[in-house]
Amino acid sequence: MRGIRNVLELARKSGVAVGHFNVSDLVLLKAVFSAAHELQVPVLVGASEGEREFMGVRQIATLVRSLREESDFPVFLNADHTHTLKSAMEAAKAGFDSVVFDASAQPFEQNARQTKEAVEALKTINPDILVEGEIGNIGTGSEIHQFAPDLSKYLTTAAEAKQFVEFTGIDVLAPAVGNMHGMSQKMVEGENKKRLDIQRIAEISTAAQVPLTLHGGSGTDDQDLQQAIAAGISIVHINTELRVAWRSGLEAGLAEQAHQVVPYKILPFAVESVKHVVLGRLRLFNHVTQASAQHRDETTSTLGEQQAVSKSLFTIS
């Protein structure tokens, strides 16, 4: 089975992205795994510090590892938004495949110094671990905000991205390119969509020369997401959309069976509701568009190689 580094490399070459979905309970984990397995596409499970605190760092690591081993399927675990070296190291020791070390609230130089230190410490624990760093401001909290904040002043530049990657030695970069954590109520209702700066993504990708992650993907315009993937985004994070689906599925399960107390008869409604969202997102992220096909033409030399790349990504066996 392919490792996480290999999966990302293939995604980049094929012009597709790996879906990253946050979980904070078994309902979400079952939904994410089941959707990816059904479509036979690799997937990243994410757990932020808060989500890890609820599930237990070693417990979530054990759950994901058992799914991967039992099914021989590329499901990986990421320690999302980790703000201290202590909790980053705890995740690495528990066997997480990657860590997002997020010191983006600090001034650029301090962020760069702390991230470099984290890369060195984490690779000492596990030389194969992927470390992601973040620059710019994409807001906090994967929840429903009353208003979407204006973060346009804090977008990442290509020069900053290059400097940050070279100085820190990170494997993956999370830039600010019009994305934002959480959703406004209007986004939940589908009236508003987040829009991305595609040109900026392309420039950052060329300058940084590492896979890029789009955080706060929930509520983003579908076409923008496809263009962003073609321009160099290799991982897309979805959290709030899943949380909204989790709640509505749970409410439906409770309403449907007003007197039911058996959790495994109520919770499948929530699993199905979340799975529906994950399936839609994974289909979009793994769909090869015209633009990404062109990108693939440039990165591979023969038709045979192209077919081998797409086939290996779409068909896992």
Ligand SMILES: [Zn+2]
């Ligand atoms: Zn994020």
